[in-house]
Amino acid sequence: MLMSIIRSFSLVLSILLQNGYAPDFPAGIFTEKEARKIEKKSNDIEGRIKVYREASERMLKTLRQAVSRKESQAVPGILSIWKTLLTESLKDIENNLERKEKKSKPLIKYEIQIRKALKEVQDFKIRAPVDQQDVFNNTIDLAADVRSKMVEILFNPGQLE
Secondary structure, eight states: OHHHHHHHHHHHHHHHHHHSOOOOOOTTSSOHHHHHHHHHTTTOHHHHHHHHHHHHHHHHHHHHHHHHTTOGGGHHHHHHHHHHHHHHHHHHHHHHSOOOSSOOHHHHHHHHHHHHHHHHHHHHHHHSOGGGHHHHHHHHHHHHHHHHHHHHHHHOGGGGO
16 A cells, blocks of 8 residues: 555656656546556656546446446446546646657547547436436536547647647
């Protein structure tokens, strides 16, 4: 446990010192393996984007399992974690991805993953209890906004600086 905290702190500190912006990910967002990858990629935004996509895919898989097992009590927590990942990864991308004519392949793949996840989350919303509709709506809106900003970064790179 202590080693995990130390690793998380060192990751945040190294990113802060090297890039000028440290993503504010709460503990538990990433698996140990993902956290190690992010630490190794502290100077490589495209490498971190790949990890963000992997984490997003993992979260969607967890959501899919919770929905299929009818574990609706777990759904709001999973959606909250996914929203945090999307928000903080977008901040990292906006602050550290060089905007150039050549499109970032990892960002393209991450945007595609979010687009597909959005469709799936919208399908889950239909089956969700009434008391979770707001949580789903908020998550869908945020994910759509994040995706839209990624598309802007990819296709209008000069206008965002």
